[in-house]
Amino acid sequence: MIKQERMQVIKQQEIAKHIFELTLQGELANEMAEPGQFVHIRVADSFEPLLRRPISVASIDLEASQFTMIYRAEGRGTGLLAEKKPGDMLDVLGPLGHGFPVEEAQKKAYLIGGGIGVPPLYELAKQLNARSIETVHILGFESKQAVFYEDKFRELGDTHIATVDGSHGTQGFVTHILNELPSDFDTYYSCGPTAMLEAVQWAYPQKKGFLSYEQRMGCGIGACFACVCRTTKSETDYIKVCSDGPVFPAGVVIS
Amino acid sequence: MTDLTVKLPGLNLKNPIMPASGCFGFGKEYAQLYDLSQLGAIMIKATTVETRLGNPTPRVAETASGMLNAIGLQNPGLEKVSGQELPWLEQYDVPIIANVAGTTTEDYVEVAKAISQAPNVHALEINISCPNVKLGGITFGTDPDVARELTRAVKEVSSVPVYIKLSPNVTDIVSIAKAVEAGGADGITMINTLLGMRMDTKTGRPIIANITGGLSGPAIKPVALRMVYEVSKHTKLPIIGMGGITNVDDVIDFLSAGASAVAVGTANFVNPFVCPEIIGQLPERLHELGFDSVEQLVGRSHRL
Numbered sequence: 001m002i003k004q005e006r007m008q009v010i011k012q013q014e015i016a017k018h019i020f021e022l023t024l025q026g027e028l029a030n031e032m033a034e035p036g037q038f039v040h041i042r043v044a045d046s047f048e049p050l051l052r053r054p055i056s057v058a059s060i061d062l063e064a065s066q067f068t069m070i071y072r073a074e075g076r077g078t079g080l081l082a083e084k085k086p087g088d089m090l091d092v093l094g095p096l097g098h099g100f101p102v103e104e105a106q107k108k109a110y111l112i113g114g115g116i117g118v119p120p121l122y123e124l125a126k127q128l129n130a131r132s133i134e135t136v137h138i139l140g141f142e143s144k145q146a147v148f149y150e151d152k153f154r155e156l157g158d159t160h161i162a163t164v165d166g167s168h169g170t171q172g173f174v175t176h177i178l179n180e181l182p183s184d185f186d187t188y189y190s191c192g193p194t195a196m197l198e199a200v201q202w203a204y205p206q207k208k209g210f211l212s213y214e215q216r217m218g219c220g221i222g223a224c225f226a227c228v229c230r231t232t233k234s235e236t237d238y239i240k241v242c243s244d245g246p247v248f249p250a251g252v253v254i255s
Numbered sequence: 256m257t258d259l260t261v262k263l264p265g266l267n268l269k270n271p272i273m274p275a276s277g278c279f280g281f282g283k284e285y286a287q288l289y290d291l292s293q294l295g296a297i298m299i300k301a302t303t304v305e306t307r308l309g310n311p312t313p314r315v316a317e318t319a320s321g322m323l324n325a326i327g328l329q330n331p332g333l334e335k336v337s338g339q340e341l342p343w344l345e346q347y348d349v350p351i352i353a354n355v356a357g358t359t360t361e362d363y364v365e366v367a368k369a370i371s372q373a374p375n376v377h378a379l380e381i382n383i384s385c386p387n388v389k390l391g392g393i394t395f396g397t398d399p400d401v402a403r404e405l406t407r408a409v410k411e412v413s414s415v416p417v418y419i420k421l422s423p424n425v426t427d428i429v430s431i432a433k434a435v436e437a438g439g440a441d442g443i444t445m446i447n448t449l450l451g452m453r454m455d456t457k458t459g460r461p462i463i464a465n466i467t468g469g470l471s472g473p474a475i476k477p478v479a480l481r482m483v484y485e486v487s488k489h490t491k492l493p494i495i496g497m498g499g500i501t502n503v504d505d506v507i508d509f510l511s512a513g514a515s516a517v518a519v520g521t522a523n524f525v526n527p528f529v530c531p532e533i534i535g536q537l538p539e540r541l542h543e544l545g546f547d548s549v550e551q552l553v554g555r556s557h558r559l
């Protein structure tokens with residue numbers, strides 16, 4: 001069920017350049033189930049900035065009623081978010097949308113992420129491993145300074161890193177790594193920039209895949225038609241990224 | 256006991272608070288969060304004859320204390336709204352105000368005639384002010400003669416009272432208000448969004464794919480108040496006021512300026528419970544100000 005709650009900041013730290021890890025506690029965390037869902041955060045009690053910010057859930061700890069997000073502080077809203085300290089309260093709406101279907105993977109899954117699309121793949125990797133699915137992680141970042149959670153992913157399975165400037169791992173994009181890897185997996189899951197999602201879809205037209213999309217949002221719950229994309233089903237078919245997604249099967253969304 | 260009820264043509268409102276068109280879909284999403292029967296009324300998303308797919312994305316951009324949108328009147332079309340959305344809303348004890356849009360007079364007439372027959376539609380809101388579509392919409396709302404004739408045509412076919420939604424993107428809003436009054440309108444809703452733009456500073460490109468969008472939110476409240484004040488001074492038509500309302504004091508201000516009821520738009524995105532919260536706070540706030548009914552407050556600025 002969707003809730004709005006003032007959640008308590010438990011922990012906030014900068015884990016890579018401009019990348020922050022933020023843990024919140026409250027009943028809302030107990031509503032979280034699927035990896036890939038997101039929350040809509042009001043970063044200030046004033047109307048400046050006005051709109052909520054959509055951020056994915058990166059890991060869930062039901063026992064402690066906590067969840068963690070990882071985000072890049074770049075604009076006004078995320079900049080203010082980065083100033084929150086343990087003990088502060090934060091207005092959160094969520095959990096929102098439909099996440100990655102973990103039950104679709106059979107034996108081995110590829111998890112392909114780029115930049116701030118990497119965070120939701122962490123909870124996904126945890127849940128897939130809990131179901132005894134082998135996970136391979138292919139993660140792309142701008143540079144060495146922007147890399148995060150490499151060790152945490154390694155604990156869960158083979159992990160390959162690409163950086164655009166080559167300062168860490170393979171130089172280039174995740175697709176450069178994918179070209180070198182065997183296609184012996186049954187399902188892939190991906191989150192990242194639209195260009196990356198497109199490239200991944202093209203790389204594996206025969207495989208079952210699930211992609212998480214981004215759109216600018218208003219309401220975040222399906223009421224305002226801000227986040228609409230057309231689909232391949234018909235000329236008049238469309239989806240709302242916020243409430244029908246953000247995760248969709250490969251080949252459906254025209255982005 | 257504070258009396259929150261408001262009587263308007265076609266509408267016996269429990270309270271003067273309703274969500275604004277386009278900011279509440281057809282109610283389903285917010286119904287997950289609270290009981291819609293609490294609301295004074297619901298203004299549903301614009302309905303056109305055919306399904307409309309709207310504009311390319313990005314369709315929204317944040318601005319200082321506001322936002323721009325260029326949704327482009329995306330909606331499932333008359334048949335689906337009449338056949339599915341409105342019947343679904345019948346489970347709630349709340350009057351529906353149907354927002355009607357189109358590109359030609361015939362479009363408006365067709366939608367108005369059909370949708371006004373739905374049992375829970377108690378009034379129409381004719382959207383002659385949408386800034387985000389290439390044809391129709393705002394062109395009907397910026398020329399007094401065109402606005403009057405459209406009002407007349409819609410009035411002729413509607414089974415329920417007709418409110419005309421005015422655009423703020425005009426030099427003289429009073430002349431448009433007077434024109435729709437002459438055309439036989441039962442009321443006015445105002446204001447729709449103000450045309451605006453936002454640039455991506457790095458690339459120099461507009462953020463909204465449609466290039467321009469409609470500005471809403473707290474930033475536009477002063478403009479909306481001024482216009483409600485002027486129109487209420489120069490016409491006898493009841494006004495449902497909107498533009499930047501986020502809290503109970505904003506509601507008081509709109510009523511004081513001359514609105515009989517108000518609609519809340521963008522604030523639903525910031526606080527999805529804003530409407531029921533304001534409804535809950537209204538009795539006490541009225542009492543503090545020395546009023547025991549909403550109706551006592553309406554237009555008080557004109558009597559001072």
Ligand SMILES: Cc1cc2nc3c(=O)[nH]c(=O)nc-3n(C[C@H](O)[C@H](O)[C@H](O)COP(=O)(O)OP(=O)(O)OC[C@H]3O[C@@H](n4cnc5c(N)ncnc54)[C@H](O)[C@@H]3O)c2cc1C
Nearest residue numbers: 053054055056070071072074075076077078116214215216
């Ligand atoms: C479903 C979803 C999940 C996301 N998950 C994450 C995450 O886990 N970690 C993370 O770092 N980022 C994530 N993002 C992107 C994040 O929402 C934006 O980076 C953030 O909104 C930018 O806000 P700002 O205040 O920094 O920027 P500003 O430039 O001040 O933002 C202005 C407006 O534009 C919107 N906006 C700007 N960039 C984006 C964008 N890329 N996507 C959507 N809206 C945008 C903002 O929400 C705001 O309304 C996600 C986006 C979506 C849609």
Ligand SMILES: Cc1cc2nc3c(=O)[nH]c(=O)nc-3n(C[C@H](O)[C@H](O)[C@H](O)COP(=O)(O)O)c2cc1C
Nearest residue numbers: 275276277301324382446447471472498499520521
């Ligand atoms: C995302 C969005 C969609 C809107 N869609 C419509 C619409 O379909 N029909 C209409 O008459 N007004 C529409 N509006 C205008 C609002 O109903 C309202 O007039 C305006 O936003 C000012 O109120 P606010 O500042 O409280 O949002 C829309 C506004 C927004 C923000």
Ligand code: FES
Nearest residue numbers: 218220224225242
């Ligand atoms: S953000 Fe409002 S419909 Fe998706």
